[in-house]
Amino acid sequence: MVDSMQGNGQILLDLVWPKQEISKGFSMYPIYEITPDQAAKLLTLREDFLNDVKAKEIKPSKLSETVSAFANAAGGDLYIGIAENKTNNTKVWNGFFEPEEANDIPQVLLQAHPFGNHLLFEYLHCDGLPGLVLHITVKKVKELVRSSSKEIFIRINAGKQKIDSEDALKRLELDKGIITFENEWVEVSEGRINNSLSILNFLLNIIPSGEPKTYLENQELIKPNHAKVCGVLLFCDEPAIYLPKRSSIKIMRYRTKEDDIGREFLDGNPLTIEGDVYNLIFNSVSKTKDILEGIQKLTENGLESIKYPDETLHEVITNAVLHRDYSIVADVQIRIFDNRVEVESPGKLPGHVTTKNILHTQSARNPSLVRLINKFPDPPNKDVGEGLNTAFRAMELLRLKKPVIHESENSVLVIIRHESLGSPEEIVMEYMNHNEEITNSTARELTGIKSENSMKNVFLRLKNSGLLEPIPERRGAASAWRRVVKAQD
Known part of the structure; x- marks a missing residue:
């Protein structure tokens, strides 16, 4: 049965998980029995970018307009048979009497x-509530x-917006990866491409080798006084001249752990x-590692330099560069930051990729860029299709939490936190x-x-387990905890 979603893509795994399949009339689609508690959750479901x-x-x-809007954005869940009581602004279960009605x-x-291929249908039934809700x-x-x-429609917040101009349609096609900006032509001096250090280094690794201009023409990357965006990115030593604010990486160091940041940090x-x-890619990874080596974190052994897996930094940064939207x-x-690294890449996830399936599916927004950079010596995307999986596995091997991926209207953000996989209780006892x-x-x-009270609750749980106790003579701001001191016989 299909998982449902609420707010920001947070999955409610217990929302419509079937207790049993029931039969109510003839239906091409499954009918599931749900509990009153699960039905109550549906009636309080917040309508947003992913739910309606x-x-x-x-x-x-x-309804087909709403389906169009969801499918052209990030997907989502629709529940048909839930009405709104405008008197008290609540939702009411009022489903279909039988499947044929829908x-x-x-x-x-x-x-x-x-x-x-973008639609899945099922019915939900709850004893005591009228009719079937179509999910x-x-x-x-x-x-x-x-x-x-x-x-054509697109989902915007809790509503939909009609795509009614050529510019808006092209923007949607770029977002979905139907067309790609890497194939746009840029006016470029020929020598900047066919006589660059980059193309010469590249051709050393190509079999059979050939002349730069011949190779670039055969790949349809250049024409008189022009080059495709892909060609500029790969084979121009200074692509920022022709693609300003699209072809560089900005690295910023903030001396804080807070999420709400300002320039003062x-x-x-x-x-x-x-x-x-x-x-x-390689220079950005190297510079990021240099900065991280200067950050120290408190551990059970005292202050130590923060250590992130090289594979994680490399794969996340590679992914951000190769799959970004260059338009x-x-x-x-x-x-x-003091406790995390954030890598933000312009553009939404391409094609059918979502934050939920990103580790299990592929859709290259810039296929030529991905294909050609893989021909360089020691390519940054050596294991094509395995990059983020490698990044996640590397974090687990160091017993660090997995990266978190967020998609916003204009970018994809990967957050790599330097936080242990262990529970707070395990981390405290390791320190002790x-x-x-x-x-x-x-x-x-x-x-x-972050919360002092939440941390106090961890100590209380350890106290109840007989592992820690407060130090009696330490009060107020000086209070501290120690291992339980057993009374002498």
């Missing part, structure tokens, strides 16, 4: 898009999905890394293996817990 509820009276043609909905939606899961797909009237001026894509005038940003006592502030530093 509709009364059963909605016209299928109107037959027009799948028919119209599938006629609008015959393959229907439609709309998947994000690479192709454009139109409404039954052949119009910025340490020095941002660094700008430039060069062809191959060198851009957006913005550089990749690497923000280095090497130290006589521990304070609340030290424990928060170790565990990443």
Whole structure:
């Protein structure tokens, strides 16, 4: 059965997980029994970018606009048969009496898009509530999905917006990876491409080798006084001349652990890394590692330099450069904090890729860039398709939490936190293996817990387990904890 989603893509795994499958009339689609608690969650579901509820009276043609909007954005979940009580602003379960009553909905939606590979249908039933709610899961797909009237919509917050101009349509096609900016032509002096250090280094690794101009023409990367964006990125030693604010990486160091940051936390001026894509990736990884080596973190053995897996930094930065949307005038940003690294890449996830399936699927926004850079000696994307998986596994091997991936309207953000996989209790007891006592502030530093009261609750759990006790003579701001001192016989 399909998982449902609420707010910001947070999965409610217990929302519609079937207790049993039931039979109520004839239905092409499964009917699942859910509990009253699960039904109550549906009735309080917040309508947002990923979720929507509709009364059963909605016209299928109107519903097809919402389906189009979801499929052309990040996908989402629709629940049909939940009405709104405008008197008290609450939602009411008022489903279909039998599955046949809703037959027009799948028919119209599938006629609008015959393959229907973006749609999954199922019914939900709860004892004591009237009728069946039709749950439609709309998947994000690479192709454009139109409404039954052949119009195109996009999901914006909790509503939909019609795509009614050529510019808006092109922007959507770029977002979905239907067209790619890497194939746009840029006016470039020929010598900048066919006589660059980058193309000469590249051709040393090509079999059979050949003349730069011949190779570039055969790959359809150059024509008189022009080069494709892909060619500029790969084979121009200074692509920022022709692609300003699209072909560089900004590295910023913030001396804080806070999420809400301002310029007052910025340490020095941002660094700008430039060069062809191959060198851009390796130089950015190297500079990020240099900065990280100067950051110290409290451990059970005292202050130690922060250590992130080389594979994680390399793969996340490589992914940000190769799969970004080069039509957006913005550089990749690497923000280095006391407890995390953030890598922000311009553009949404391409094609059918979502934050949920990104480790299990592929869709290259810039296929020529990905293919050609893999021909360089020691390519940065050596294991094509395995990059982020490698990054996640490397964090686990160091017993660090997995990276977190967020998608916003204009970018993809990967957050790599330097936080242990262990529970707060495990981290505290590890520290106590090497130290006589521990304070609340030290424990928060170790565990990443921000709240003093939350940390106090961890200590109380350890106390109840007979592992720690407060030091009697230490009170107030000086209070601390120690291992339980057993009474002498």
